[in-house]
Amino acid sequence: MLTQLTIKNYALIDELHVNFNNGLSIITGETGAGKSILLGGLSLILGKRADLSAIKDASKKCIIEATFDIAKYNLKTLFVTEGLDYESLTIIRREILPSGKSRAFINDTPVNLNSLQVLGERLLDIHSQHQTLQLTNDDFQFQIIDALANNEVLLTDYTDKLKQYKGLKAELEHLHLQKAESIKELDYNLFLLKELEEAKLVAGELETLESEFETLNNVEDIKEKLTQSHRLLSHEEVGITTNLSEVKNQLGKIAGFGKQYEDMYQRVVSSLIELDDMFSEIEQLEGQLEADPNRLDAVNSKLQVIHNLMLKHTSQSIEELIEVKENLAEKVSATEHLDSDILEKEKVIIVINEQLKLKASALHSNRVKVIPDLIKQLERILGTLGMPNAKFNIELQPSEVFLTNGTDNLKFLFSANKGGQFNDLKKAASGGELSRIMLAIKSILSKYTQLPTIMFDEIDTGVSGEISNKMASIMQQMSKTMQVFTITHLPQIAAKGDTHFKVYKEDIENVTQTRLKKLMPEERIVEIAQMLGGVDVSNSAIEHAKQLLN
Known part of the structure; x- marks a missing residue:
């Protein structure tokens, strides 16, 4: 208040x-x-x-x-x-x-x-007078009926469920659009994915393949250089290890004559050990090295595939290509799962649809029950307000779609005169009649719901x-x-x-x-007396005012 x-x-x-x-x-x-x-x-x-x-x-x-x-x-x-x-x-x-x-x-x-x-x-x-036009508004007319039907909680549940339903429908529409777009790209994405999968890419293998290619492509030259190196190290007369062994023997004879000779001797020994290891490794590499034209072709083909893919996908490494492959796989998988997502969404929508129908049906039933009483109260009150022939015909017609407050279309029809035709309220009632109808409605509503402070102008x-x-x-x-x-x-x-x-x-x-x-009470008497008889208040007006107040 x-x-x-x-x-x-x-x-x-x-x-x-x-x-x-x-x-x-x-x-x-x-x-x-x-x-x-x-x-x-x-x-x-x-x-x-x-x-x-x-x-x-x-x-x-x-x-x-x-x-x-x-x-x-x-x-x-x-x-x-x-x-x-x-x-x-x-x-x-x-x-x-x-x-x-x-x-x-x-x-x-x-x-x-x-x-x-x-x-x-x-x-x-x-x-x-202007606000009486609200009477002709469907939303306001539904508010009247729903207040009498005690539909507040049910309407809230229905509204929440309708919001959920519309949200799911929008999501389903988005999925269908997404599917349509995905189908356009699916074939191309599948082709690209298959191409990348067939390449059998392995992270870090590019450097290994490039090294193997260089070896196989230059096998004769490499083998010749390894053989020459082997001979220089091991030849009985001019081999490095033969000569260094002789140096070791000579320094060994003077190693005991001073620290500087001992140190030199140890360095030669270490070098000889390292040369022996090098000799063994060169010998092993030389033994392993063979010309393999088939393998060379295979490595060259694999490198060509990788470089073509890198060029196609503007990638700088195999790792980037693998990432491209994973992204394509996700797109293809998402497209393939859209049908199942759509199916699941449709199942949920069917359930919500049935729940909405039940709530809308309950709203309709509650409204149907109270309409006769509403009409009776309205006609009784209007009869006391000088409209004894006022008649109402309130109809609820089913809708095929879910509306904001159920599935009812409302017709609030009125006739002011005996034997008159029912017509829409805004066409059948004058401004003064609408004011009295609004007063009747507000008085009825005040029994069923907490109305705000009202000011009748x-x-x-x-x-x-x-x-x-x-x-x-x-x-x-x-x-x-x-x-x-x-x-x-x-x-x-x-x-x-x-x-x-x-x-x-x-x-x-x-x-x-x-x-x-x-x-104050005395001032009020004078005011009402003036309303009765004008500014010059008579004794009879004063008495009349007192009677009205009593």
Whole structure:
């Protein structure tokens, strides 16, 4: 409920601060006194775009601040979703700066207008002639029926499941597109993969193959040089090892004559050992070396394949080619697994589809059950509001697709006159009739769901007498479970309020200002008497006002 309202520097309001109570609050005042200014300020709290021309003093900022008691509204989840700090007493503030820039705050946290609108529509419902057009909206009509059918939890489950269903359908469509694209590339990828697999690539083998090729390609020359080296080392007369052995023998004879001779001797011994090893290895290499034209062709062919593949795939090494092969294998495998992925996704979609059908069917059944009672209540209330011949025909027609709230198409048909044809509500009802229908609907809804604070803006236009009494009684009944404001020109309605505020203009230092005042009991009598008989209050008007208040 709205507990406090502060308005500064807005239109004809210099500064206004007022506290509100629960129940039915009446707002009265002469035409042009500024009731629309009050509504304009509240609409800013609901997220309406600011107008710089609304600032009273263009050199100062305009501030609209409202405090709401939201303890009973179950809004903690909404606050979490919007990233706001939850407070049972929530303060909403709008500021319009002289520059024209607008700022909004919820519990001192800056917010955008969208967040303000999302929260505002849960806190305050300003009902005007224009707002009655909401009656002709399918979504609003479904809200009415679903409130009576207690479909809130079921609708949430359905909505969550529908979101999951649409997500899966989108994923399935993506898989089909992916498959179509993959099929175009599959044959080429398979060819490239087969080519790489047949090459039997081994990491690090390029250097080995290149070395083997050089050996086989130069085998005769290598063998000749090894043989010559072998002869130079081992020849009986000129061989290096033969001569070095003789040097060793000679130095051995003088090694005992001094350290320098011993060191020289040891060096020759070491060199001789190394030469013996070299001799053995040359001899082994020479023995292993044979011309092998077949192997040379095989190595050359393998090298040619590798170099061609490296050129084709712009790779610098066998390791890069192996990586290309692995990537191709993944693409081919992914393409081959797409069919199974599509099949699995289709199975899940079938299950979700059946679950949605069950939930949609339950929603439909619940709606069908409450429609007769809704029609009965609407016709009864409208009968008391001067529309005794008002008739409704509410139809639910099945849809072949899943809609946002089930599989029902709704027809909300109305006839205002006896024997008249049923027609769409927006075509069959006048503006005044729509206002009374909206009042009837709000009064019914107040029994089934926690409605936000509602402000009726001259909903009683065009009615008088007993009907105005009935309207007042309906609003009074609604105010037992919610906070209700009504702006009225009718004394019969004004007298039913728990609290009475008067909007009036006052000239201060040659400047006209709009004021809002809570009336005391005696002031209230005078105000209602003036509504009955004009500014010059008669004794009979006073007595009549007292009777209405009692």
